[in-house]
Amino acid sequence: NAGVTQTPKFQVLKTGQSMTLQCAQDMNHEYMSWYRQDPGMGLRLIHYSVGAGITDQGEVPNGYNVSRSTTEDFPLRLLSAAPSQTSVYFCASSSVRSPPYEQYFGPGTRLTVT
């Protein structure tokens, strides 16, 4: 099992550019989520999904879009990158069948917007 994979590992964008961060999991987890990690802020939830075709907003959704067409994949789209979106992005997945609903994290994508 690869677990949760993310690509790319590093990305530099210019303000206004768009890109998609990829996330995939091979554990057949229903729940997938995206977090951003900023110094002194911990991890904050951007968007999440409880199954294919179902997505919802987290704590900091502005500037990001998501979709979930398959159980395995949960891409995060930045439509018009801004310097405030410079951060490390983590994708996570978990099963919702029984507690404690432990989340498994990917290796992260470090994004810099200039």
Place this chain on the structure above:
Amino acid sequence: AQSVSQHNHHVILSEAASLELGCNYSYGGTVNLFWYVQYPGQHLQLLLKYFSGDPLVKGIKGFEAEFIKSKFSFNLRKPSVQWSDTAEYFCAVNSGGGADGLTFGKGTHLIIQP
């Protein structure tokens, strides 16, 4: 909305010292509790988790945590730290539902001096 507080943002200890990192959460209902660790340059790994049963839980690498419901606390402990424990530690809570995701504390940066 639930929140998680970690009392110490930076902790510096010498090897063999004892460690206790504080964590308090605000949610009054059923909770699942987690401690994650992030070693430099790596992604989040689960240290330990609690969702029912014995309130004293043991995790990997000699860490343990005690759930005290009356104090809304889930403090992390280790009797004797090692230089390799240098990392960022995050407390997280899930409010008992599989689709609710995790709320993280802001993290504690632990430095162990040889």
